[in-house]
Amino acid sequence: MPGTYKLFTAFVAFIGSLSLVLTGELNPFFSFVGTGLVWGYIRALKGLPYLPKKVSGGLSFLTFMIFLADFVMTGDMINAVAHMTLVFQTIKSFDIKDPWDPPQVFFMSLLQLLLASELTSAIYFGVLFVIFLVLIVIAVLLGHFVKEGQMIFRPYLRPIVAVTMIILVLTSLFFIALPRLRSSIWGKSYTKSVKTAGFSERVDFGSFGAIKMDQTVVIRMILDPDIKGSHYLRGSTFDYFDGTAWYDTVKETMMVYRRANQFQVEVPDDLQKFEALLFLEPMDSDVIFTYKMPYKLEAQGWLILRNNAGSFTMKRKIAKRFNYKLSSVDGYYADNTHLVEYLQYPEGFDSTRDLARKVTNGAVSDLDRSLMIRDHLKKNFKYSLFSEIPERGSNAIEHFLFRSKKGYCEHFATAMAIMLRSVGVPSRLVTGYLSDQRNDIGDYYLIRQSDAHSWVEAYIEDKWISFDPTPSVPSMSKFSLMLLLDMINMNWNRYVVGFSNYDQARLVNYFGGFGRRPDGGTGPAIKWIAIPVFIVLLGYGIVLMVRKFSVSNPVQNKVTAEYLWFRKRIMKRGGRVSLSSTSDEVQIAALRKDDMNENDVERFISAYKELRFSGRIDTGLLDEYLSISKKFREG
């Protein structure tokens, strides 16, 4: 077996195993064993002895037994198979001797890639996939030539490059066009979801602190118009506080009216409108985060619910990426139900009430009171993720207000909500995200776990107005390289991992006449694609027709006419020639059936091919051709 073929087999095996190891889901022992294939293939390339058949057979049997034990103990079939393939690849690398061994390695690597696709959706998989595709095409091509007995591959470089390029393009087209369902039919997904805090029905006081150090990206958002600055993404609202935790007791949810994958919730007024495209990473929450006050939500057909506080949730949690488009206005929620609940005041907060009254002394309206409390908290308290832990049994909010005077968003927002309620202003805690980190390379906003935030909404003059009492904290700038990688990651998730039947429908609509035109206008887009395609096809058709029926070259017509006469003569004399016979077949029939001179026939056919297909007319050859033809006619 040629060394080049072995080398490409080694590459394919290495990529297959690497795709599994990089998922980080495998047992390190098996990953370590998997690295043995590097040694195995180096030995094979050096031509060192192969593993004895009994040893490789014994090791394979042992691996299978370990696989069974692994599966029985862990109950995780995917991991168990992944471990087994790693070991098999290593064993095979020491035993790669026959031409039919590499196809086994290719199939094994394909299986490894398949397993990796279930264990991860990170972008490295995409990189490895493209490398794998190129390598497998080359390897199988080489395999073909090896099977045919060829050992030198240099002359085949061109077809290898051409075939690889064609397969890359076709793979992309098939990926887009293959029919797919909205969700899985059977079996669970291995996708790991991000563990969030603050978006369930109960939020324990202090739970935000644990995630404020986590830099994991949870949402990416594209805004139009893109107004630079800090942006709030509203998640859940909470109305009841018992001193240690917030609860959402407003249970009145309604299904949002759905039409053609759009959830139209309110008719927009003449306020400024925004469009936000949000890409949620898999989360353990069912909350749909909103930018400003949405009136339309466009998403793949999940059932969406809205409660009377204006918060949106999915009907059921999905541990998958979720993309949606929001149309919003810079307005206010105006629901006036349950205002009594929003005045609920926990016991043991007398000092807080006294402080609120003192701070709002002299205020003439609820808006004044709200602003005075917010400003008091902003000016007199410090932001810190490392707040002092209150003594056991003591009140955490009052500890923050009167002792530590340091805390993070939960402390500030809870304190303000309680203080507002103590002076008769209905208020609620809102949890969500606050981010000002813009990826200038990709023109979108990055929202991380550390951007989890809480603020307050107060019901003032028939509308819910937002107040953020937390002092602003400058965010850390990120390196350009990190932003570039994140942009690639976002596009990977958006266009590959998150590609759905909804995207397919949008593509069909776009090309079918309902999408946006390339010039930015609305109306049928089909003509922008169809007209150029039609022109190209028409042009090609005309060229073909002209070529086929061209009468412009009298010399070629003469050449063809002589040949056709010759063929007709052979047919008349019983030669096995049909209208579709090639000139070679005519030649054979002429030599077999006719009494023509063998040399004349060969010269005549050879001259015909040259004059008819070479694209040039050699006058000497033409004369010879016509003279032979004349001889045939006379003879």
Next chain:
Amino acid sequence: MRKIESTKEGRRFLLAIILIGLAAFNTGNNLIYLIFAMMISLLLVSVIASLVNLMKLDAHVELGEPLFANTPFKAAVTFLNHKRIPSYSISVVLPIDVSEKLYAPYVSTGKTVMPVPELSIFKRGKYMVRSLMLRTGFPFIFLHANKSMDISKEVIVYPEMIDVKKVLSGIEVSDTEREALVKGNDGDLFSMREYVYGEESRSIDWKASARTQKTMVREYAKSSDRLASVILDNGTSENAEYFERSVSIAASLCAELINRGYYVRLITCKKVVPYGNGKVHLFKALDILSEIKSVDSTECILKESIEGLSILVISSGTSGFNKIGHLCSGVVDARNI
């Protein structure tokens, strides 16, 4: 023959495509869809590229005649590629079992003469080669595309020629016959006639030819000294290998005896080639032997009288011709050679 045939690897690959397609559809995992898309692309390119590879491609095969079984001969394969792109990995498949594969890794546009190694055909016989097939698996290993080309040609593969000098030397012959074996044809002149293509040039009478302005040959009176009969026992043979060997021996004896100047007669069950000499006569006998088969021994009755040198070639001990063994100058048993 189907235009597209799948290989073992191709069938496995197809099964894998179906399973991965189901997995993709079931899980909705786009990364599995990606792998699925790649596999469909590989298969599609495999089908299209192999068909395009054979499109507008013609081949012409010339086999160097005469052909003898298991005897190397030279062949010439010429491709005519009318496409604008070259073709790769083309096999020319003949409907005859030949020793070497006719394979061209690269066929450029236009006319290409393919270098062909020396070939040999394993089995004698008359083959009506109605078509030859161009086959390619390019670019992968999943399938073969075939293209049949009508050539309608008869190919005769004569029996394998072996050295029978030792066999002849071991046969008991009479003194006269022994003399004839040494001296050759020197009997009485019988007549003069016009030369027939294929006859020995030494039998031409140049003086007579000059006189008559025609190529004339001397014909000698039939003498038992120069007559030889090769009797092939093609009654039902117990063993096909022995039978093939007996046919080879008979053919080789004919050739050797004609070479030594004998008028040779070939007798087989049902078919007889009368006495004759020269190359044309030899190939008449070889024509019969190229397609001879073993027949029911009960139908084999020797009607011809045995005269001159007669050699019986047998391949089994049960045929009807065995009874005349004692009348022959020698018996050659293919089982012992």
